[in-house]
Amino acid sequence: MSFLSIENVSKHFGSLIAVDGVSMNVERGELRAVIGPNGAGKTTFFNLITGMLSLTKGRVTLDGQDLAGIDPSKRVSLGMARTFQITEIFPDLTVRENIRIPVEIQAGLRMSPRMPKAMEAPIRQRIEQLLEEGGLTKIAGRLAGELSHGDQRATEIMMSLALKPRLLLLDEPTAGMGDDETYAVARLIRRIHQEEKMTIVLIEHDMRVVFNLADRITVLAEGRPLAEGTPQEITQNATVQAAYLGGEA
Amino acid sequence: MTQLILFNVMNGLIIGAFYALMAIGLSLIMSLSDVINFAHGGFLAVGAYLAYSLAPYIGFWGGLLVAPVLTAILGLIVEKFLISRVYGRDPLYSLLLTFGLAFIFEDGTRYIWGAQSLPYQVPGWLMSPLSSSFFFLTGYRMLMIVLIVAVVAGLFVIMTRTRLGLRIRAGTLDLETVSILGVNVRILRNLNFGIGIYLAGLAGVLAAGQLGLQPTIGDSLIMPSFIAIIIGGLGSLTGTLLGGLLIGVAQGITTVFFPSASEAVMYVMMALVLLVRPQGLLGEEGRF
Amino acid sequence: MENFDLKKQTPNLIVMALLVTLPLWINYVSYTQLGTQVVVMGLAAMALNFLLGYTGVLSFGHAAYFGLGAYGAAMTIRYIEPSTGLGVIVGTLAGMLAAMLIGPMIVRLRGVYFAMVTIAFGQVFYFIAFRWNTVTGGDDGLTGWKRMPLDFGFAKLDIQRDPTTFYYFVLVIFVIAVAIMGLLLRSPFGRTLIAIRENERRTRFMGINVNLHIWMSWVISCTFMALAGSMSALLNNFVDPRAFFWRQSGVFVIMCVMGGMRSFWGPMMGAAIYVWLQDYLSSATPNWQSFVGLVFVVVVLFFPRGVMGIIRRKATE
Numbered sequence: 001m002s003f004l005s006i007e008n009v010s011k012h013f014g015s016l017i018a019v020d021g022v023s024m025n026v027e028r029g030e031l032r033a034v035i036g037p038n039g040a041g042k043t044t045f046f047n048l049i050t051g052m053l054s055l056t057k058g059r060v061t062l063d064g065q066d067l068a069g070i071d072p073s074k075r076v077s078l079g080m081a082r083t084f085q086i087t088e089i090f091p092d093l094t095v096r097e098n099i100r101i102p103v104e105i106q107a108g109l110r111m112s113p114r115m116p117k118a119m120e121a122p123i124r125q126r127i128e129q130l131l132e133e134g135g136l137t138k139i140a141g142r143l144a145g146e147l148s149h150g151d152q153r154a155t156e157i158m159m160s161l162a163l164k165p166r167l168l169l170l171d172e173p174t175a176g177m178g179d180d181e182t183y184a185v186a187r188l189i190r191r192i193h194q195e196e197k198m199t200i201v202l203i204e205h206d207m208r209v210v211f212n213l214a215d216r217i218t219v220l221a222e223g224r225p226l227a228e229g230t231p232q233e234i235t236q237n238a239t240v241q242a243a244y245l246g247g248e249a
Numbered sequence: 250m251t252q253l254i255l256f257n258v259m260n261g262l263i264i265g266a267f268y269a270l271m272a273i274g275l276s277l278i279m280s281l282s283d284v285i286n287f288a289h290g291g292f293l294a295v296g297a298y299l300a301y302s303l304a305p306y307i308g309f310w311g312g313l314l315v316a317p318v319l320t321a322i323l324g325l326i327v328e329k330f331l332i333s334r335v336y337g338r339d340p341l342y343s344l345l346l347t348f349g350l351a352f353i354f355e356d357g358t359r360y361i362w363g364a365q366s367l368p369y370q371v372p373g374w375l376m377s378p379l380s381s382s383f384f385f386l387t388g389y390r391m392l393m394i395v396l397i398v399a400v401v402a403g404l405f406v407i408m409t410r411t412r413l414g415l416r417i418r419a420g421t422l423d424l425e426t427v428s429i430l431g432v433n434v435r436i437l438r439n440l441n442f443g444i445g446i447y448l449a450g451l452a453g454v455l456a457a458g459q460l461g462l463q464p465t466i467g468d469s470l471i472m473p474s475f476i477a478i479i480i481g482g483l484g485s486l487t488g489t490l491l492g493g494l495l496i497g498v499a500q501g502i503t504t505v506f507f508p509s510a511s512e513a514v515m516y517v518m519m520a521l522v523l524l525v526r527p528q529g530l531l532g533e534e535g536r537f
Numbered sequence: 538m539e540n541f542d543l544k545k546q547t548p549n550l551i552v553m554a555l556l557v558t559l560p561l562w563i564n565y566v567s568y569t570q571l572g573t574q575v576v577v578m579g580l581a582a583m584a585l586n587f588l589l590g591y592t593g594v595l596s597f598g599h600a601a602y603f604g605l606g607a608y609g610a611a612m613t614i615r616y617i618e619p620s621t622g623l624g625v626i627v628g629t630l631a632g633m634l635a636a637m638l639i640g641p642m643i644v645r646l647r648g649v650y651f652a653m654v655t656i657a658f659g660q661v662f663y664f665i666a667f668r669w670n671t672v673t674g675g676d677d678g679l680t681g682w683k684r685m686p687l688d689f690g691f692a693k694l695d696i697q698r699d700p701t702t703f704y705y706f707v708l709v710i711f712v713i714a715v716a717i718m719g720l721l722l723r724s725p726f727g728r729t730l731i732a733i734r735e736n737e738r739r740t741r742f743m744g745i746n747v748n749l750h751i752w753m754s755w756v757i758s759c760t761f762m763a764l765a766g767s768m769s770a771l772l773n774n775f776v777d778p779r780a781f782f783w784r785q786s787g788v789f790v791i792m793c794v795m796g797g798m799r800s801f802w803g804p805m806m807g808a809a810i811y812v813w814l815q816d817y818l819s820s821a822t823p824n825w826q827s828f829v830g831l832v833f834v835v836v837v838l839f840f841p842r843g844v845m846g847i848i849r850r851k852a853t854e
Binding site: 287335472513 | 646653660837
């Protein structure tokens, strides 16, 4: 069985069918992009994976474990971390504190009324390492709420990585960014994928990012799966061309 | 015994109707503006005292008609110059603001009308029982019930039939969209606040005839009103009405068997609702 | 905890120096009991701010736990054992227990709804104190008891008659309580609370059980609130139901806001200003309540960040 296996999931809101029978299998170490026109149900699909919404039908398993009925906060301990379309960070704390919190949580200190002496050094080391990897060292002392869009996104991604996830879900990581910022964030994602062998699923609008980064692409349209394949296969797929890429590319 | 229970159920219904009148006003304001109006009891007292001061000139019926309107106008002014300034900020600030106003209102009424309780004259024929076997059914009580029913029914008509009501209801669901559609949200919130305060003023005049006048007259009514909202469900006017009547009747019945627990019973009901159905009896999930 | 950093410790040192020397200079501006009152209310405001300012949860019902502490202490000394120490312990535990039980019913709620439910629950205790007058003294309050001298076996401390000794007793309790809260806020646990204040959704998606953490923060906050309440009972040798009344909850909140919610010592400063102002106003005018209300309005409209917020902004300019 695949690392992340999604079997025939559906989500109905009353009579509205937002996601209709989508299956997707993501292998360990793969970078999968989910694309589709607006209203294709991408974010709903994402929320079904992370447990923010409950499934109407179907099954989601991570590394063989069925996720049915598991609360989003518990899915994190199973190795699932995510970012949001609108960046979710701690605006009134510094970047370093933003990173420190998930590092401490990951180290099992969420309930600790004091910092164990033995863990101080390794935790500080890990924070600096994450700041470095995210290119955030220079701005580590600034308040996260005052950063540029791109730096906030990088902070959010590094906060997710601090949890040492096995699967990273990124919801439109470059949404609303200029070219330079998009490039920087895409490079960061590529590095995480290649150097840390992270399994990543991302929703993305920017096709340059998608075709540059993704190992495989899943195309959704009106809540249904339209096609799946390598970037090359997708560009050559006539249905996708007609339904989606034709208008834009 | 049956008569005693009946008497207390009746009593409970009347008190419950008061709670509901207060609570519906509070709930309107809370749903549209995210403000808990702690000064609601203060407005109620103002309505009562205004009716008292006006009665010598325009009589009981005139006071009943005019005092709530004047209170509502005071509400419109307070909203426009004070409360509207904290919209969009942390709800903490609106709570503190109305809290401060509650202090000022209570002290202000005491300053103007004095701390001692005053009698409020109701036409004599209203005070006599309608029949000897139902000695507790005075004309005044009937009047209160009829008036409250009429006002609440009127409010429901406004909320479901008029453009203002539809906009208020739409605004409680999604204020941003309503403002994009070209509705002036400032005015909407102002009028909505005025409606809420009108109900408080009316409750004040009616309560004055029943309980007499005291600067703290609103205090005994505001906490049950909060509980009526919690039990009925925030955002549901029907729920709030139901919540108010329920705790009124529960209080009435408890008075028969265990009088010292008559206040405690509504807190027990609130705890039960929060445990079993935290959104309230008729509230929708995810509304709070 | 980092190594001793003089710059970071400066505010702590200033506050401590002021409080330790208070009995020496207080008589020039006021009197010792008022100083004790400031410390008691400061502890209460800081306890509330643990939840309000550092966890971002809008509680308007904290007077209930203050009152439980006060009645717990008073009733223990009056009915069970004339021992100050036991009274304080029972009062504090009573507040903690009530918070633990009420907590699960409210931690799912947020924002104004949380505020409304906490204030409503607070009133339960007001009515109990009011109605159960054979035990609580009802509206007249509970009299017929006094704080007792402390007896450590090897030494006795007369906190009963000497106001300065009693002041230092309260100050020691205050310092211990505040130190515990301060250390908790700087711990990994404290940082998860601040994370909840900053962004609940993000915190949840870091695997934190947000409701459980809010419950813990609530219990800690209410426990220290009860401790402050028991001190207040000892200070006055008297308790009455007004300690529970919902107006009092609002007063605690305005202390936090007036001093500055985002600053550790802010609520203490707010408490000092409020206590002094109320003392002054209530002796100057019978309409002091209106002025207190006016203070609320002015703070909300013109000084929403409080004194410490203003100082901090001036410092960064």
